[in-house]
Amino acid sequence: MKPFKVLNSDRTAIRRLELRDREKLVELLCNKAVTRHMTFPEEILTEKGVSDLLETTIGLYESEKPLLSYAVTQDQNNEFIGVSGFTLLENEEVEIFCAFLPEYWGKGFATEVLKKLSDYILESGNCEAVVAPIARANKASTRAAEKAGFINLGLLQHPAYDDLVFMFKKTKSGQKDEHHP
Numbered sequence: 001m002k003p004f005k006v007l008n009s010d011r012t013a014i015r016r017l018e019l020r021d022r023e024k025l026v027e028l029l030c031n032k033a034v035t036r037h038m039t040f041p042e043e044i045l046t047e048k049g050v051s052d053l054l055e056t057t058i059g060l061y062e063s064e065k066p067l068l069s070y071a072v073t074q075d076q077n078n079e080f081i082g083v084s085g086f087t088l089l090e091n092e093e094v095e096i097f098c099a100f101l102p103e104y105w106g107k108g109f110a111t112e113v114l115k116k117l118s119d120y121i122l123e124s125g126n127c128e129a130v131v132a133p134i135a136r137a138n139k140a141s142t143r144a145a146e147k148a149g150f151i152n153l154g155l156l157q158h159p160a161y162d163d164l165v166f167m168f169k170k171t172k173s174g175q176k177d178e179h180h181p
Contacts, residue, residue, distance in 0.1 A: 001088060001125045003066045009116035012109060014070045014084055017057050021071050024080035026050045028101055037135040038099065039160040072098070072113055084113050086121060092128045094121050110144035118148060122172050132168040133158045142166060 006015040017025070028034055029050045043049050057067045069085035082100030089095055098113050118130040132150055134141045146152065150168035158165050 001068070001094075001121070001127075003061045003068055004120075007070075007116060007120055008075065009112045011075050012081070012113060012116075013073045013075050013078070014113060014117060015073065016061055017054055017069060017071045017083075019054070019058065021080050022051060022054055024101070025054055025071075025083070028082060028099060029053075031102065033102055034099055037138040037141070072100070072109070081109060082113075084117055086117065086130070088127075089131075092126070094125065094127045094130050096121070096130050096132050105140065110141065111147040114144055114148035114150070118150070118170050122170070129169050129171045131170075133161065133165040134168060135161065135165055136163070142168075 003016065006013055008014075026047050029040070029045055030047065035045055044053055057069050060066045067085075068087065069083060071080055072082040072084050073080055080101075081104045082098060084096070084098035086097070087095045096114065096118055098110055098117075100109055114132070121127060121130050130150075132141075132145050133156075134145060136155070142152070145168040148170070150170045153167045153169055155164040156167040158167070
């Protein structure tokens with residue numbers, strides 16, 4: 001799946017990251033409250049690590065192997081509020097993620113972005129399902145995934161996490177995967 005330029009929801013724009021996002025992206029990814037449930041290596045969660053990641057992501061948008069990571073901005077003022085994106089998996093599934101600056105938590109942005117991005121992926125891609133692994137302690141993300149139409153398949157092992165995670169899934173048909181409860 002090729003990277004898109006911009007995807008608009010009711011209150012947000014999901015757009016390609018740009019160099020002007022550096023300061024807010026550093027603020028986001030260097031905040032332990034934001035990253036405590038993420039699986040980034042510690043060296044990425046520094047000002048230099050985030051800056052390098054930003055430049056790599058921008059540089060790879062037009063490559064054969066793009067990093068499908070995007071800025072999320074408030075539509076009315078184009079203010080950076082977080083990130084979202086997805087990874088293509090080998091089994092015709094796509095793994096989705098999002099993270100927001102703390103001042104935007106609890107305002108429905110995660111639900112809105114997860115719904116818009118997952119619907120876009122299912123409608124335009126060759127994938128059958130979108131999955132979202134969520135740490136057990138991340139109750140807010142669990143609620144956002146459910147509100148965005150994902151089904152909780154229960155606790156499963158995920159290679160990026162040390163502990164079991166809730167695996168959420170959304171399919172084109174909205175049905176549960178026959179291989180999971």
